[in-house]
Amino acid sequence: MAGGIEAGLMRQRVTLKRPTVVTDAFGQSTRTWTNVATVWAQVVNNGGGTSLTASRTQITYNHTIRLRPSTTLAGIDATWRVEYKGRLMEISSLAEQFNLNALLELECAEERPQGGG
Numbered sequence: 026m027a028g029g030i031e032a033g034l035m036r037q038r039v040t041l042k043r044p045t046v047v048t049d050a051f052g053q054s055t056r057t058w059t060n061v062a063t064v065w066a067q068v069v070n071n072g073g074g075t076s077l078t079a080s081r082t083q084i085t086y087n088h089t090i091r092l093r094p095s096t097t098l099a100g101i102d103a104t105w106r107v108e109y110k111g112r113l114m115e116i117s118s119l120a121e122q123f124n125l126n127a128l129l130e131l132e133c134a135e136e137r138p139q140g141g142g
């Protein structure tokens with residue numbers, strides 16, 4: 026395994042999305058999301074918790090997503106997000122592991138209203 030993660034552990038497909046600002050004919054800017062790459066990854070659920078915001082209960086699920094870095098993902102940062110099984114996750118931090126750029130580890134948070142799927 027030479028400093029990386031075994032290929033068999035990367036069984037989930039995730040899509041990495043980069044924010045893009047689009048300006049319409051009236052000069053209004055809107056943020057959209059551009060799919061950059063769909064890659065194999067290891068998705069680990071780290072639990073979560075609840076919080077009360079504006080009279081709503083919000084559930085936050087925390088995940089660690091491990092994947093192999095590539096030139097396609099150059100420039101990835103915490104403004105990007107990850108889609109996994111139709112669910113969107115905000116990247117809260119990222120780090121390259123094992124000193125050989127063999128692994129990119131993303132800490133992500135997924136928020137859903139309580140009772141939401």
